[in-house]
Amino acid sequence: MSEPRLRRVAVTGLGAVSSVGIGVKAFTEAIREGRSGVSPIASFDSTGFRHTQAGEVHDFRPQDHLERLPAEKWGRSAQFAASAARLAVRDADWDPEALSSARAGSAMGTTNGEAVAFQELTEQWLAQGIGEIDGALAARASADRIAAAVNTELRLHGEAQTFGTACSASNYAIGYGFDLIRSGAADVMIAGGADAVNRATHAGFHRLGAIAPDLCRPFDEDRGGIMTAEGGAALVLESWDSALSRGARIYAEVLGYGITCDAKHPTQPDRDGIAECIRLAHQDAGVKPEEVDYVCAHGTGTAANDSTEIAAVRAVFGDRIPPVSSIKSMLGHTMGAASGFGALACCMALWEGFLPPTATVRSVDPALGPDLDCVPGRARPAHPRIVENHGFAFGGNNAIVMLGRPE
Amino acid sequence: MSVDHGQELAPELRTRVRDIVADVLEVSAEEIGEGQSFTEDFDADSLLIIEIFSRFEKQLGIEIPQEELADLDNLGAAYALIERHTATAHV
Amino acid sequence: MSSGTAPTVVRITGYGVLSAAGAGGKALYESVRSGALPSGDGGAEALAGYPAPPGVRLLPVPDFAPREYLGRKGLGALSRTSTLGMAAAELALDSLPALVGPEERARTGVVMGTSTGSARAFAEFFRESYEAERPYLVSPALFPGLLLNHCASQVAMRHSYTGLNASLAGGAISALSALRFARSALLTGRADRLLTGGVEELNAQTAWAWQRSGALGEQAALGEGSAVFVLEAGGGAPAGTPLAELTACEVAFTPLDEGPHAVAASLARCVEDALRASGAAPEDVCVVSAGASGGAGWSAVEARGRGRGLAGHTPELLRVQDVLGETYSAGGGLQLAALLAHWAGGAAPTTGAWGLVTSVGHDGSVGAAVLRRPSAIG
Numbered sequence: 001m002s003e004p005r006l007r008r009v010a011v012t013g014l015g016a017v018s019s020v021g022i023g024v025k026a027f028t029e030a031i032r033e034g035r036s037g038v039s040p041i042a043s044f045d046s047t048g049f050r051h052t053q054a055g056e057v058h059d060f061r062p063q064d065h066l067e068r069l070p071a072e073k074w075g076r077s078a079q080f081a082a083s084a085a086r087l088a089v090r091d092a093d094w095d096p097e098a099l100s101s102a103r104a105g106s107a108m109g110t111t112n113g114e115a116v117a118f119q120e121l122t123e124q125w126l127a128q129g130i131g132e133i134d135g136a137l138a139a140r141a142s143a144d145r146i147a148a149a150v151n152t153e154l155r156l157h158g159e160a161q162t163f164g165t166a167c168s169a170s171n172y173a174i175g176y177g178f179d180l181i182r183s184g185a186a187d188v189m190i191a192g193g194a195d196a197v198n199r200a201t202h203a204g205f206h207r208l209g210a211i212a213p214d215l216c217r218p219f220d221e222d223r224g225g226i227m228t229a230e231g232g233a234a235l236v237l238e239s240w241d242s243a244l245s246r247g248a249r250i251y252a253e254v255l256g257y258g259i260t261c262d263a264k265h266p267t268q269p270d271r272d273g274i275a276e277c278i279r280l281a282h283q284d285a286g287v288k289p290e291e292v293d294y295v296c297a298h299g300t301g302t303a304a305n306d307s308t309e310i311a312a313v314r315a316v317f318g319d320r321i322p323p324v325s326s327i328k329s330m331l332g333h334t335m336g337a338a339s340g341f342g343a344l345a346c347c348m349a350l351w352e353g354f355l356p357p358t359a360t361v362r363s364v365d366p367a368l369g370p371d372l373d374c375v376p377g378r379a380r381p382a383h384p385r386i387v388e389n390h391g392f393a394f395g396g397n398n399a400i401v402m403l404g405r406p407e
Numbered sequence: 408m409s410v411d412h413g414q415e416l417a418p419e420l421r422t423r424v425r426d427i428v429a430d431v432l433e434v435s436a437e438e439i440g441e442g443q444s445f446t447e448d449f450d451a452d453s454l455l456i457i458e459i460f461s462r463f464e465k466q467l468g469i470e471i472p473q474e475e476l477a478d479l480d481n482l483g484a485a486y487a488l489i490e491r492h493t494a495t496a497h498v
Numbered sequence: 499m500s501s502g503t504a505p506t507v508v509r510i511t512g513y514g515v516l517s518a519a520g521a522g523g524k525a526l527y528e529s530v531r532s533g534a535l536p537s538g539d540g541g542a543e544a545l546a547g548y549p550a551p552p553g554v555r556l557l558p559v560p561d562f563a564p565r566e567y568l569g570r571k572g573l574g575a576l577s578r579t580s581t582l583g584m585a586a587a588e589l590a591l592d593s594l595p596a597l598v599g600p601e602e603r604a605r606t607g608v609v610m611g612t613s614t615g616s617a618r619a620f621a622e623f624f625r626e627s628y629e630a631e632r633p634y635l636v637s638p639a640l641f642p643g644l645l646l647n648h649c650a651s652q653v654a655m656r657h658s659y660t661g662l663n664a665s666l667a668g669g670a671i672s673a674l675s676a677l678r679f680a681r682s683a684l685l686t687g688r689a690d691r692l693l694t695g696g697v698e699e700l701n702a703q704t705a706w707a708w709q710r711s712g713a714l715g716e717q718a719a720l721g722e723g724s725a726v727f728v729l730e731a732g733g734g735a736p737a738g739t740p741l742a743e744l745t746a747c748e749v750a751f752t753p754l755d756e757g758p759h760a761v762a763a764s765l766a767r768c769v770e771d772a773l774r775a776s777g778a779a780p781e782d783v784c785v786v787s788a789g790a791s792g793g794a795g796w797s798a799v800e801a802r803g804r805g806r807g808l809a810g811h812t813p814e815l816l817r818v819q820d821v822l823g824e825t826y827s828a829g830g831g832l833q834l835a836a837l838l839a840h841w842a843g844g845a846a847p848t849t850g851a852w853g854l855v856t857s858v859g860h861d862g863s864v865g866a867a868v869l870r871r872p873s874a875i876g
Contacts, residue, residue, distance in 0.1 A: 046633075183686065200624045204644065207461060207637075208638050260662075267454055394645055395652075433574060
């Protein structure tokens with residue numbers, strides 16, 4: 001087998017179902033303005049929790065966005081995924097019939113899969129006994145339904161891959177889509193992720209002492225942790241030639257990605273594992289550290305993440321660190337969708353020319369070291385050429401995607 | 408934290424604390440010396456430390472502020488922690 | 499890559515498997531051949547005190563004791579999903595001629611197929627939150643075990659494998675999804691060696707979910723198991739004798755509203771594409787390790803798709819699922835293990851060079867893997 005010619009990969013469509021806005025236009029406006037999507041929890045009874053805020057998508061009506069998927073037969077995560085995918089495909093101006101017959105598939109990431117289905121099944125089990133659970137509900141509890149929903153909604157006939165690599169899963173999905181298109185195995189891939197706010201995830205982070213009392217304040221001296229959150233993010237990835245032949249708008253080019261595993265601790269991040277992931281991503285993209293104009297951080301707002309992440313960035317970038325910000329300051333932690341939203345923000349930053357803010361930071365933690373520009377408050381006009389999108393996860397699953405301004 | 412705290416703790420409560428720790432560390436209660444480090448001597452990672460702390464709260468019916476978590480690395484410290492918080496609970 | 503040139507082939511150099519047939523490929527081969535399973539406890543241990551659903555035959559891994567594979571300590575917070583997957587990984591590593599050296603760990607990773615992680619762990623964590631005095635008084639040590647990536651990350655932690663680590667949810671084709679992803683990652687130089695497979699746990703929550711959904715059909719049998727394969731990227735001659743070459747793995751999804759014929763046609767395309775990519779013709783396939791046999795009609799969908807993909811040829815059929823029951827995320831892995839065991843244990847080396855694994859999910863997902871046997875690799 002001879003060395004195949006590797007194809008370039010374009011991002012031509014973006015779809016967001018988020019607590020700060022539905023559709024990439026509303027999402028981007030909110031991000032630029034630094035608006036918060038955090039509100040009191042409504043999706044489950046939060047009585048008894050000390051922290052009762054989350055980033056929920058209150059005004060989500062799947063039937064407003066979906067054309068084919070019967071929402072009532074699918075879980076909330078699948079609805080988020082399919083809606084974000086539909087919005088992304090419209091944004092990309094793909095003809096639905098042409099897309100359906102293209103060599104197209106989906107890759108979606110998730111942390112908790114259809115957690116809301118598990119939540120309802122558990123409630124049925126506790127109220128009526130294990131033998132009385134709803135079989136139809138049980139049939140939609142499997143996480144693979146998330147990518148399946150995307151293929152069903154868009155009538156795609158390629159593969160439907162759901163990555164279960166927790167909070168970096170969207171970056172895995174984007175990376176996989178990139179590899180398939182680059183090698184010629186597919187022409188179009190819908191990539192992103194979805195997760196839904198639920199009681200178990202909230203309780204787990206609560207128990208770890210990782211939930212912030214009021215707002216998620218990444219990099220702040222008084223940061224108190226994460227906000228659990230939800231949503232769906234989707235990107236239309238396609239071969240450069242396909243994008244050009246359609247006359248499509250190209251938001252960004254996927255330049256490459258890196259994946260490492262810390263293999264050390266089930267919940268704590270590791271500086272060396274993250275630093276190596278950054279190096280692999282740079283190497284894969286053919287990018288030098290000094291060429292990176294912006295880092296869209298994992299930036300969860302926990303003491304451990306932010307200090308480890310910045311230490312890893314310093315280990316690779318040395319004295320000059322690019323601006324590093326966290327959109328979790330607005331969205332909260334959307335889990336498996338998080339790095340998908342990060343990628344959306346990166347694409348819009350490249351396309352419109354700005355740096356997304358860390359909206360809630362008041363006083364940057366001096367322990368994070370000198371000259372940390374985390375773009376406080378609102379977005380800043382800028383012309384980034386190459387940006388880096390971080391995603392880390394429990395289990396040490398690190399994944400970083402590099403994106404560039406289309407040239 | 409030194410090991411001579413928690414001297415006022417009732418013997419039956421000390422036994423319960425020791426049993427909880429032993430259960431999480433998957434060793435028998437007798438194997439744990441008061442000054443032995445959970446992390447160094449019993450390979451506990453930070454998640455297991457939180458697990459111990461969480462079981463104290465749940466099984467002993469007390470509440471412990473998150474900030475005190477870092478000190479919890481041996482039985483002596485655990486006794487002191489429980490003593491402090493059972494005391495405040497009764498006041 | 500150390501060699502500096504792109505790898506061109508992916509070889510299977512070792513594997514480990516646990517199923518209702520017991521541990522190892524030999525036991526699996528004997529059971530698939532004879533149709534007989536060792537007598538187990540009927541699922542009592544896996545049910546953990548919960549009632550069994552009526553009308554479902556439960557086929558657990560008999561006498562599964564995680565400590566026999568993983569040692570005594572640190573198992574308390576691990577679900578059966580994680581220990582089953584980790585145990586299969588230990589068996590796979592034990593089957594290698596040499597240990598994975600410390601300098602190889604950064605290029606060694608883990609890829610697991612699992613659709614829900616441990617449904618029991620997830621449901622019980624929810625339960626704890628509902629029943630505790632305060633809803634957040636859940637066990638922190640159990641929290642990471644809710645995640646789909648817990649098993650793969652535990653295997654990595656156990657062996658300090660810092661290379662590519664992934665978990666994929668693909669329903670019944672999960673293991674084939676994992677094999678496809680791993681093969682792609684090896685050929686693009688993202689790792690040198692990937693422990694790859696699928697895992698499924700039998701428990702009361704899952705058993706009742708299957709029973710209540712009615713998806714098992716007549717003569718319902720629900721199994722469990724795990725299979726992990728050591729996949730290695732290669733350019734030149736293999737160091738040892740590989741068990742097989744994974745020459746292609748295709749997966750696809752067809753929206754169910756297009757009907758079962760469209761799903762069968764989709765499988766046929768996967769088989770055709772996989773054979774073409776492998777440089778094999780339908781008549782070269784001497785053995786098929788089959789998936790769906792349970793649900794109403796799905797067995798027929800798979801048979802039809804396979805038949806079309808093989809242009810009417812009917813090679814020897816290993817009816818893995820008929821014997822082991824519905825094993826969902828582990829299914830494709832157990833089928834591949836049965837195929838390797840069949841080649842190692844029974845089939846005469848002259849009966850043909852190629853094998854096929856096919857899988858169809860009840861949701862419209864399909865997959866096909868093509869394997870070349872060692873005598874043909876040379």
